[in-house]
Amino acid sequence: MGYRYIGSKDKLSEIIISEILKIDKNAKHIIDLMAGTGLFSLALRENGFIVSALDVMTYSYHHLNFHLFMNCYPNFEGISHIKGIKKSNSLSNYELILNYLNELEPIKGYFYNEFSPEGKASNTTKARKYFTPENAAKIDSIRNEIKFLKGKNIITDKEHSLLIHDLIMATNDVANIAGTYGHYLSKFVKRSEVPVFLKPSRFSTSGSIEGHNVYLGYAEELSPSLSGDICYIDPPYIKRQYAANYHILETIAREDFPEAIGESGLRPWRDQYSNFCSKLKIRESFTKIIEGVNCKHILISYSEDGLIPINELTAFLSKFGKVSRKDIVYKRFKSNDSKKESKLHEYLIHVAKN
Ligand SMILES: C[S@@+](CC[C@H](N)C(=O)[O-])C[C@H]1O[C@@H](n2cnc3c(N)ncnc32)[C@H](O)[C@@H]1O
Structure with a gap:
């Protein structure tokens, strides 16, 4: 998408x-x-x-x-500190870290609970359907790991931005929405059932x-x-606030766990009105x-x-x-x-x- x-x-x-x-x-x-x-x-x-x-x-x-x-792509020199990544002559460190993140065990965390139908969504009686349970749990494990790597200074600020960018692009590919994240679709569309996958970005020269x-x-x-x-x-130019319509991308970018409010699970967004x-x-x-x-x-x-x-x-x-x-x-x-x-x-x- x-x-x-x-x-x-x-x-x-x-x-x-x-x-x-x-x-x-x-x-x-x-x-x-x-x-x-x-x-x-x-x-x-x-x-x-x-x-x-x-x-x-x-x-x-x-x-x-x-x-x-x-x-x-940046050097990702710090990845030598990550157990589970072995240096390779044929793959760049960037490809290695994407492979590592793609292969993480899924976690039934915030995205799984708030944004998938198998979760226990807060502030609503209806489970939300932004992602399949498998994709939501995968996004949870990837975003937790990116946050951990940044907290330990294993990745630099720029490498961090690149990985967040890549995760947002991968999330957009599998989101069960009709354009924005203002609401989810009632039935999973085909696109959303494909496993979420981080792809290497194309770098403009x-x-x-x-x-x-x-x-x-x-x-x-x-x-x-x-x-x-x-x-x-x-x-x-219209009334629709970006902070409300792209709340899930903002949560990925901020790496936090905000209260998900109402049927759509919006983060509190007034600070970006x-x-x-x-x-x-x-x-x-x-x-x-x-x-x-x-x-x-x-x-x-x-x-x-x-x-x-x-x-x-x-x-x-x-x-x-x-x-x-x-x-x-x-x-x-x-x-x-x-x-x-x-x-x-x-x-x-x-x-x-x-
Ligand atoms: C029409 S979109 C811009 C699209 C952009 N030119 C592009 O090609 O992707 C408007 C943008 O303005 C931002 N925005 C709205 N109010 C703002 C403000 N007061 N200060 C800074 N950014 C604001 C929104 O977050 C949104 O990304």
């Missing part, structure tokens, strides 16, 4: 980068303020830019560490891995400490970011489906400087159960700050 991320700009990166170059053909340093999957940041790196990227979600932080700072910065936190708070040639903002999902708060947050960031040019992605109608948004943004807009016709993000038409307008709004 890969990553079905609401608002992902994976397929639009070429158009956005050409817009960036139209604004400033000498632009070098781009701020990617709501970086999500990190795939647009990677496209920037591959096109020769230096990137400062951030997001409020922890999974995004790990994806960004992988996409911006790696062009080949394009662009430099030097000079980038990755941050975890709110754009409103961090933007005053950021400077660049162009600040790209890709905010949520986004103002961009509230009609009332969007303007306040845009103001903080645009006034705060040390950048002449702001480029904003927004959608026809957005909480604020596009004309209202451009009128509001014009108080910060000269505004221009490019319209793109784009394929709509569709849940499997959605019957909506599949085209929508996506906008790129350029604000040249006063």
Whole structure:
């Protein structure tokens, strides 16, 4: 399944980068303020830019560490301390550690209990069906071991981010969901019955891995400490909070055991609430970011489906400087159960700050 991320700009990166170059053909340093999957940041790196990227979600932080700072697998030198791994001449340490994690004994732990039908889910009478019992127990053993290896300093921070990234990608492949983790499907789909398996990531060799910065936190708070040639903002445009819709990925990334609440088993997510999902708060947050960031040019992605109608948004943004807009016709993000038409307008709004 890969990553079905609401608002992902994976397929639009070429158009956005050409817009960036139209604004400033000498632009070098781009701020990617709501970086999500990190795939647009990677496209920037591959096109020769230096990137400062951030997001409020922890999974995004790990994806960004992988996409911006790696062009080949790390050494994993510490694995000589892991009993059960024997050095090999034919396999890299990265392949060895993935094999080791793939072969761990399943554990009937947090994921098994909260997110599989055989578990004892808290705060609901209905067992949740995000994963088959076998896959949930496997995810438990893999995530416990990654956490243990990091705690013992057997893996470095970057190696840790790579393994978390790999586990999230493997989890996405077998999750019994229709696009997001807002709820599980009532019957297991074929994909979810395949055993969960960590696959080696593909490392991009394009662009430099030097000079980038990755941050975890709110754009409103961090933007005053950021400077660049162009600040790209890709905010949520609908009411659905990412922290709620991707709660399971966040739990993998944070390596914790939060209380699972309600039928969907959401983690308490208010600490990652986004103002961009509230009609009332969007303007306040845009103001903080645009006034705060040390950048002449702001480029904003927004959608026809957005909480604020596009004309209202451009009128509001014009108080910060000269505004221009490019319209793109784009394929709509569709849940499997959605019957909506599949085209929508996506906008790129350029604000040249006063
Ligand atoms: C439309 S998605 C970005 C998608 C991204 N460009 C990609 O291609 O994957 C919006 C992102 O904004 C993040 N976000 C929402 N509010 C935020 C805030 N106030 N500060 C930082 N990140 C925020 C969400 O976590 C989400 O990842």
